[in-house]
Amino acid sequence: MSKQEFVxxxxxxxxxxxxxxxRFFAGYPITPSSEIMEYLAREMPKVGGVCVxxxxxxxxxxxxxxxxxGGVKAMTATSGPGFSxxxxxxxxxxITETPCVIVDCQRWGPSTGQPTKAAQGDVMQAxxxxxxxxxxxxxxxxxxxxxxxxxVHAFNLAEQYRVxxxxxxxxxxxxxxxxxxxxxxxxxxxxxRTEDTExxxxxxxxxxxxxxxxxxxxxxxxxxxxxxxxxxxxxIVGKIEERAERLMRYQGFYLDxxxxxxxxxxxxxxxxxxxxxxLRAGGxxxxxxxxxxxxxxxxxxxxxxxxxxxxxLVPELNLGQLVREVERAAAGQAPIAHLGRxxxxxxxxxxxxxxxxxxxxxxxxRGSAPTS
Amino acid sequence: xxxxxxxxxxxxxxxHVWCPGCGHGIITHAIAGAMAxxxxxxxxxxxxxxxxxxxxxxxxxxxxxxxxxxxxxxxFATGLKLxxxxxxxxxxxxxxxxxxxxxxxxxxxCRRNIDLTAVIYNNAIYGQTGGQLAPTTPTEKxxxxxxxxxxxxxxxxxxxxxxxxxxxxxxxxSFDFPEIVxxxxxxxxxxxxxxxxxxxxxxxxxxxxNDLRDPSQMLYEFKLQTIPLEEYNQxxxxxxxxxxxxxxxxxxxxxxxxxxxxxxxxxxxxx
Numbered sequence: 279m280s281k282q283e284f285v286x287x288x289x290x291x292x293x294x295x296x297x298x299x300x301r302f303f304a305g306y307p308i309t310p311s312s313e314i315m316e317y318l319a320r321e322m323p324k325v326g327g328v329c330v331x332x333x334x335x336x337x338x339x340x341x342x343x344x345x346x347x348g349g350v351k352a353m354t355a356t357s358g359p360g361f362s363x364x365x366x367x368x369x370x371x372x373i374t375e376t377p378c379v380i381v382d383c384q385r386w387g388p389s390t391g392q393p394t395k396a397a398q399g400d401v402m403q404a405x406x407x408x409x410x411x412x413x414x415x416x417x418x419x420x421x422x423x424x425x426x427x428x429x430v431h432a433f434n435l436a437e438q439y440r441v442x443x444x445x446x447x448x449x450x451x452x453x454x455x456x457x458x459x460x461x462x463x464x465x466x467x468x469x470x471r472t473e474d475t476e477x478x479x480x481x482x483x484x485x486x487x488x489x490x491x492x493x494x495x496x497x498x499x500x501x502x503x504x505x506x507x508x509x510x511x512x513x514i515v516g517k518i519e520e521r522a523e524r525l526m527r528y529q530g531f532y533l534d535x536x537x538x539x540x541x542x543x544x545x546x547x548x549x550x551x552x553x554x555x556x557l558r559a560g561g562x563x564x565x566x567x568x569x570x571x572x573x574x575x576x577x578x579x580x581x582x583x584x585x586x587x588x589x590x591l592v593p594e595l596n597l598g599q600l601v602r603e604v605e606r607a608a609a610g611q612a613p614i615a616h617l618g619r620x621x622x623x624x625x626x627x628x629x630x631x632x633x634x635x636x637x638x639x640x641x642x643x644r645g646s647a648p649t650s
Numbered sequence: 651x652x653x654x655x656x657x658x659x660x661x662x663x664x665x666h667v668w669c670p671g672c673g674h675g676i677i678t679h680a681i682a683g684a685m686a687x688x689x690x691x692x693x694x695x696x697x698x699x700x701x702x703x704x705x706x707x708x709x710x711x712x713x714x715x716x717x718x719x720x721x722x723x724x725x726f727a728t729g730l731k732l733x734x735x736x737x738x739x740x741x742x743x744x745x746x747x748x749x750x751x752x753x754x755x756x757x758x759x760c761r762r763n764i765d766l767t768a769v770i771y772n773n774a775i776y777g778q779t780g781g782q783l784a785p786t787t788p789t790e791k792x793x794x795x796x797x798x799x800x801x802x803x804x805x806x807x808x809x810x811x812x813x814x815x816x817x818x819x820x821x822x823x824s825f826d827f828p829e830i831v832x833x834x835x836x837x838x839x840x841x842x843x844x845x846x847x848x849x850x851x852x853x854x855x856x857x858x859x860n861d862l863r864d865p866s867q868m869l870y871e872f873k874l875q876t877i878p879l880e881e882y883n884q885x886x887x888x889x890x891x892x893x894x895x896x897x898x899x900x901x902x903x904x905x906x907x908x909x910x911x912x913x914x915x916x917x918x919x920x921x
Contacts (some may be wrong), residue, residue, distance in 0.1 A: 323917075324919055340726045340755075344725070345729035348733030351734070369733040370719050482734060483714065487693070490716040
């Protein structure tokens with residue numbers, strides 16, 4: 279029976295993982311993600327699952343991949359510095375098509391940066407952090423209940439498509455406590471690793487005598503070169519890119535009559551929600567696209583919608599990351615402005631309203647937009 | 651050694667990729683021999699390797715096998731063993747793999763005493779990348795990145811593993827095939843983290859750069875250099891100079907990590 283309770287973002291992530299059937303967690307302490315491991319260290323043994331603190335983040339992602347091949351749903355959680363350390367093996371998970379979930383509670387960077395300040399600076403790293411072309415799915419969330427839901431969704435996608443799924447949270451959402459009613463047992467769909475998943479997988483210990491390698495390989499798992507290597511790479515990248523539209527997950531508000539548009543994601547969407555209500559109350563025809571999946575980027579959606587817009591604002595806690603994808607997708611159909619904040623505080627509804635007033639109504643866009 | 655060792659090898663993948671005269675094939679053969687002696691079910695085995703010449707051994711076992719990233723095989727195996735305690739997990743690692751880039755994972759696996767069997771193919775050089783300095787290259791020996799001789803001190807794998815907490819630790823060389831089989835067999839049978847270091851020859855790089863081009867001469871050098879542990883312990887410091895002790899250095903019982911974890915699961919339900 280679900281009940282209203284006061285839950286922290288990181289706790290919602292840990293509980294979402296258990297709900298999704300995660301039975302292996304390996305991690306290394308780092309602010310602001312540590313509460314995820316602390317919660318699972320308490321609760322995972324009770325369900326017979328594994329939660330271990332390892333010697334570093336490289337070991338953590340390695341153990342997650344090892345456990346995933348043992349047939350278990352597996353996850354790790356970290357923040358910027360640890361996420362950087364994990365990149366090589368995220369590539370290993372991609373090329374070996376290992377289902378796993380990596381939570382990155384983003385903090386101000388680069389380097390040690392500001393461990394207790396929120397940021398959205400890992401958007402491009404989440405997509406391109408490991409070397410070489412590769413498939414990856416990147417999700418995000420804005421509310422504590424949504425952290426729970428997106429963690430479950432991350433496991434479902436990982437199992438369905440045999441791909442590493444990254445969940446981008448941030449310091450504020452990770453530590454925020456909200457009054458929520460979390461999903462009851464059976465309320466959310468759970469994808470299990472069975473013969474029914476779209477990308478089928480065999481596990482270790484089932485007599486298949488599998489060969490798993492990070493080298494370019496053929497369908498038998500043994501190293502391959504030339505055209506076979508090209509086929510391998512195109513297939514693993516293609517399996518996600520070709521499903522981009524089906525994977526698309528967003529919420530649109532006031533899009534029917536909008537002349538102006540805000541595209542946002544993650545923690546920043548909370549300020550956008552307030553700003554949009556104020557702007558609408560002031561008679562401004564603003565619309566809002568709240569993205570829940572960042573990669574594969576919903577390119578077609580944004581290309582179509584931007585043709586109807588006179589102005590698009592992309593607020594984010596970085597110096598310009600997702601805005602470039604929006605510009606690429608919009609392909610010059612609408613002027614695009616960026617509101618980036620990197621002083622460690624969140625973007626406020628007032629800032630967003632000011633940008634829309636100045637930018638949309640006076641025609642100033644990126645490059646000439648006012649700085650806050 | 652049991653004759654049916656071939657059932658543990660992917661014989662269709664032979665011949666292997668190692669250079670003529672390399673000792674890695676001897677070690678791989680011996681590991682398969684140990685599996686055969688213990689009559690292990692191939693479907694209950696998993697072999698994990700890292701990157702380097704040694705990592706290529708992971709492709710040769712007719713079991714579930716994983717060729718992981720450089721230095722991380724121990725960490726991958728830690729996850730696999732925790733998730734699947736019923737599997738016997740073996741590690742085939744090189745000296746650079748286990749003690750250089752993967753040194754941190756190695757010492758922590760020793761400390762946890764997790765039930766894995768690690769065979770370290772130690773050729774004292776980075777072979778696959780072309781003969782660079784390893785953390786095990788003896789002082790004064792040459793590599794392509796120590797052309798005037800190594801000024802560093804090499805790791806003593808055995809002392810490192812013992813100090814870090816491994817509970818089965820042995821060393822031998824590619825000269826003594828039956829001893830490799832025996833130590834790997836004992837290591838697999840031992841519950842806890844087992845380390846078997848096998849000194850092996852790399853005529854292509856280590857030998858060529860250090861005036862030891864002939865593989866048989868390199869093997870003979872191992873015979874001359876190594877002294878059984880019991881004998882070594884009786885020798886004076888002067889007599890020990892330039893000699894390497896071989897044998898079983900440690901075999902002790904201590905709480906094993908995976909078993910402790912699952913006991914903790916039981917405990918957590920009653921708290």
